[in-house]
Amino acid sequence: MDAKGLKFQASLLNEVSDAIIATDVGFQVTIWNHAAELLYGWSHEELAGKQVLDFLQTDYINSDLDGISRALAEKGEYEGELSQACKDGSRITVEASTRTLRDQDGSIKGYITIARDISIRKIKEKRLFQLAALVESSAEIIISKTLDGIITSWNKGAEKLYGYLADEMIGKPIALLASTGLHDDMDTILDAIRAGAHDYHFETIRQRKDGRCIPVALTISPIVSDKGIIIGVSTIGHDITERKKIEQEIRVKSEELTILNAQKDKYFSILAHDLRSPFNSLIGLLQVLEDDLPELPPHEAQLFAKNARISASNIYHLLESLLEWSRMVQGLISFNPEEIQFKTFMTDCLPVIVESAKRKEIDITIDYQDGLVVYADRYMLQSIVRNILFNAIKFTASKGHIWFSAKSCDTNTIKINVRDTGIGMNPQTLENLFRLGAQTSRKGTNGESSTGLGLQLCHEFVLKHGGSISVESEEGKGSTITVTLPWVP
Numbered sequence: 001m002d003a004k005g006l007k008f009q010a011s012l013l014n015e016v017s018d019a020i021i022a023t024d025v026g027f028q029v030t031i032w033n034h035a036a037e038l039l040y041g042w043s044h045e046e047l048a049g050k051q052v053l054d055f056l057q058t059d060y061i062n063s064d065l066d067g068i069s070r071a072l073a074e075k076g077e078y079e080g081e082l083s084q085a086c087k088d089g090s091r092i093t094v095e096a097s098t099r100t101l102r103d104q105d106g107s108i109k110g111y112i113t114i115a116r117d118i119s120i121r122k123i124k125e126k127r128l129f130q131l132a133a134l135v136e137s138s139a140e141i142i143i144s145k146t147l148d149g150i151i152t153s154w155n156k157g158a159e160k161l162y163g164y165l166a167d168e169m170i171g172k173p174i175a176l177l178a179s180t181g182l183h184d185d186m187d188t189i190l191d192a193i194r195a196g197a198h199d200y201h202f203e204t205i206r207q208r209k210d211g212r213c214i215p216v217a218l219t220i221s222p223i224v225s226d227k228g229i230i231i232g233v234s235t236i237g238h239d240i241t242e243r244k245k246i247e248q249e250i251r252v253k254s255e256e257l258t259i260l261n262a263q264k265d266k267y268f269s270i271l272a273h274d275l276r277s278p279f280n281s282l283i284g285l286l287q288v289l290e291d292d293l294p295e296l297p298p299h300e301a302q303l304f305a306k307n308a309r310i311s312a313s314n315i316y317h318l319l320e321s322l323l324e325w326s327r328m329v330q331g332l333i334s335f336n337p338e339e340i341q342f343k344t345f346m347t348d349c350l351p352v353i354v355e356s357a358k359r360k361e362i363d364i365t366i367d368y369q370d371g372l373v374v375y376a377d378r379y380m381l382q383s384i385v386r387n388i389l390f391n392a393i394k395f396t397a398s399k400g401h402i403w404f405s406a407k408s409c410d411t412n413t414i415k416i417n418v419r420d421t422g423i424g425m426n427p428q429t430l431e432n433l434f435r436l437g438a439q440t441s442r443k444g445t446n447g448e449s450s451t452g453l454g455l456q457l458c459h460e461f462v463l464k465h466g467g468s469i470s471v472e473s474e475e476g477k478g479s480t481i482t483v484t485l486p487w488v489p
Contacts, residue, residue: 019094019115022101025108027052039094039117041087057085068098072111076100081118092119141216141237144223149174152232161216161239163209177206193222193230203240215240282311335377335464342372342406349382353389360446361398364389368406374414375487380461387454388418388481394444395479396422408487413467416483425473433471434459458483 013020014034022031029052032044040056047055060068060082071078078098083091094115101110136155141162144153151174154166162169162177169176189200200220207213218237222230285308293301346368357364374381392402400421409415423445425433433455462469465485473479 019117020112021052021115022110022112023052024110027111030110031112036115039086039092039115040084055085059083072098072100076102081122082115084115092117093122094118139238141218141235143174143235144232145174145235146232147230157238161208161214162206178204189220189233193220193233198222215244279315282308282315285311335380337375337377337465340374340376340378340381342368342374343370345374345378345381346385349385353386353393356390357393357402360393360396360400362393362396363401365401365403367404369408372406372408372414374406374485376465376485377461380464384458384461384483385416387458388416388483391454392418392420392422392479392481394448395424396420397445409484412487414485414487416485417480419478419480421478424475424477424479425471426475430471430473434469 013031016033017035019036019039020031020033021029021036023029028049029044029047030049032042032047037043042055060080068078068080076099078096080096082094082096084094085091095118096113096115098111098113100108101112103109138155139157139160140155141158142153142155143151143158145151151169151172154164154169158169159165189202192200198221201217202220203215203217205213206216216237217240218235220233220235223232223234225231285304289296289301289304289308296304346366350366354364389402389404396402402421403419404417406414406416429442459469462483462485467483467485469481469483471479471481
């Protein structure tokens with residue numbers, strides 16, 4: 001080739017963006033194009049005719065020098081990655097492709113290498129590798145999937161939480177994890193992401209491989225192509241079972257606190273209002289007796305004394321219920337069930353109840369099964385029977401009637417029934433009867449005070465036995481209260 005041709009060839013090589021280096025068989029530089037000057041820092045004049053390996057200080061990343069030499073001798077070519085020095089002392093990673101140059105008779109006359117700087121790419125690859133390793137080993141759930149929900153990646157955190165290996169899930173629909181009847185609304189999620197939401201946070205239920213359902217908190221983010229098109233979504237999440245337990249405990253404690261506040265309000269309401277009225281009445285009656293007793297006719301004095309006794313009796317029953325209720329809410333009442341002969345129990349319990357009914361001229365019919373045995377806490381059973389019957393007496397007018405019955409049932413339960421001809425209850429009172437804090441107190445037919453605590457106590461004591469209490473009532477037509485207690489010998 002003439003000088004003009006060589007000059008054109010050199011000019012053409014200088015236009016190439018990759019470094020081109022040609023050497024003779026002794027690796028002395030014969031061609032060093034402009035891209036090589038820019039890449040390594042040495043000019044062609046500095047390296048022409050010199051041993052290139054002395055300058056580049058090459059580290060062979062993929063193989064050793066002997067391996068490269070063998071590849072060139074056997075195949076006439078070598079491709080690989082090399083770490084090389086630059087003039088300023090820095091090192092770069094290049095992707096090199098070396099070919100053997102031969103003359104017409106096949107003898108090797110040199111080598112030509114094309115080199116491209118891949119340092120930035122290698123840094124990015126290293127970061128991607130580190131990121132992939134971090135994602136893979138993360139304790140968090142990290143999953144990617146296509147827009148139609150097909151899983152494309154599945155890390156160790158997902159394996160540990162859900163119990164499925166990556167090989168079992170990649171290529172499968174994410175719907176496999178949805179618990180029965182629950183599916184992620186992917187359309188809503190994608191609409192939110194398309195509207196500009198970079199992340200979409202939500203909580204859901206996932207089903208493990210072993211069938212157990214667990215609550216998880218998930219964040220879904222778009223996977224966007226270099227053209228800005230959403231091509232999939234990534235999901236990062238974690239198990240929130242413990243958090244849900246704590247939230248439930250907080251809710252329970254909050255409900256307990258609400259109940260305690262209602263109990264406190266009820267207590268102070270009784271002290272401030274329900275006790276004040278009967279005490280004022282009693283004090284007034286006693287004041288009249290103190291001031292006017294000498295001038296009062298005997299029958300009027302007797303009437304004042306009778307009313308004073310009734311008022312004092314009402315206060316006593318009110319205080320008794322209040323103290324009993326207070327002990328109950330403080331957990332001071334022990335529970336000691338035993339076998340109780342119902343006949344003996346009623347013999348002890350009835351006199352005070354019958355006396356109270358006589359004073360209001362109310363008839364009571366008592367009917368209980370012969371030989372009936374109840375398994376209950378004696379103190380609580382007394383409170384249940386006494387409160388239900390006193391309540392019936394309180395809200396039944398003079399000349400009324402009350403029926404009391406107790407019998408065993410085929411279902412291994414004891415049923416106690418109290419029916420009266422009293423004033424009954426409207427639907428609202430009936431609905432709130434056992435609801436703490438609800439206003440159910442009202443005056444009896446003779447003006448007796450009422451706090452609603454009596455039936456509250458009955459309700460709590462019946463539940464303590466594992467039983468049930470129900471009320472049927474219609475305003476003006478009386479009430480029927482039924483208590484069912486299990487027989488557990």
